Amino acid sequence: MGNLISASGAASWVYGLQDVDRAIDQTLKEHEKHERAKLDASLRVAKREHVEGAKPGHEPVPVLSWLYLGDRYTIRDQEALRNARIAYVLQVSNVETPEEVKAELKAADIRQYLRLPAEDVETDxxxxxxxxxxxxxxxxxxxWDSGDEYHRVLVYCDEGVSRSPTMVLAYLLHQGWTLxxxxxxxxxxxxxxAPNKGFFEQLLEREHDLFGRNTLSASDYNKLFLE
Structure with missing residues (x-):
């Protein structure tokens, strides 16, 4: 008889299951909403890149002899890419570069192109x-070491503000720089x-992994990028 569940206990158990079902349903809906928002954002970016061209003032920014930084307008300027001796293009984005832009890169004598997926959110x-x-x-x-005239790498993302600078900073760490x-x-x-805060914390993690110490802390973020 000890295994019997009272009517009130059974009712509580059923209500408990219903609460779990509602929580799961709500979570699934939130996930679907988030995925739709990501897709809509990707489609907007892709549509925009189909109609945008180059703009003055968005030329590749030299960082090292073989490394330049840019944004989505930079890669539309074939003349600027040639003048900068860009031979390799690294895109940091969840959105694939449109085929016509790839054709423009090929016309600008780009040897290799690579896209690494990244979303500009702190949890990425x-x-x-x-x-x-x-x-x-x-x-x-x-x-560059071999004396090749066309040796430079352009790293770019949508705005050239968060994702691509994060990759360039990671490379400078790779080269032995402090963060x-x-x-x-x-x-x-x-x-x-201005790498987002999550990216900055991951750069701190990488610096500590490489050198066993940090030259900045998470508390430095606002002073560096927001003030």
Whole structure:
């Protein structure tokens, strides 16, 4: 008889299951809403890139002898790419570059193109792409070391503010720079850079992994990028 459930206990158990079902249903709806928003944003970016062209003032920004930084307008300027001796293009985005833009890159004598997926949100694990980005940028360094005239790598994202600067900072760490030195250097070259807070914390993680210490802390973020 000890295993019998009272009527009130059974009712509570059923209501408990209903609460779980409602919570699961609500979570699924929120997930679907988030995925639809991401898709809509991707479609808007893709549509915009189909009609946009180059714009003055968006030329590739030199960072190192073999490394340049840019945005979505930079890659539409074939003359600027040729003048900068860009041979490799690294896109940091969840949105695939339109085929006509790839054709323009080919016409600008780009040898290799790579897109690494990243969404400009604090929860994106962009650190997972750091090694791939560094390997790709090193193609430019090897070409530069060999005396190849067309050796430079352009790293770009939509605005050239968060994702692509994060990859460039990760590469400077890869080259032995401290994060503090790299951030101040890159901000002098392109004052608008502002990796989102989650990306900055992942750069701190990478610096600690490489050198066993940090030259900045998470509390430095506002002073560096928001003030």
């Amino acid at each position: 694990n962009i650190i997972m792409e750091f090694d791939k980005a560094c390997d790709f940028i090193d193609l430019g360094k090897k070409a 503090k030195g790299a951030v101040h250097y890159l901000k002098r070259l392109r004052p608008a850079i």
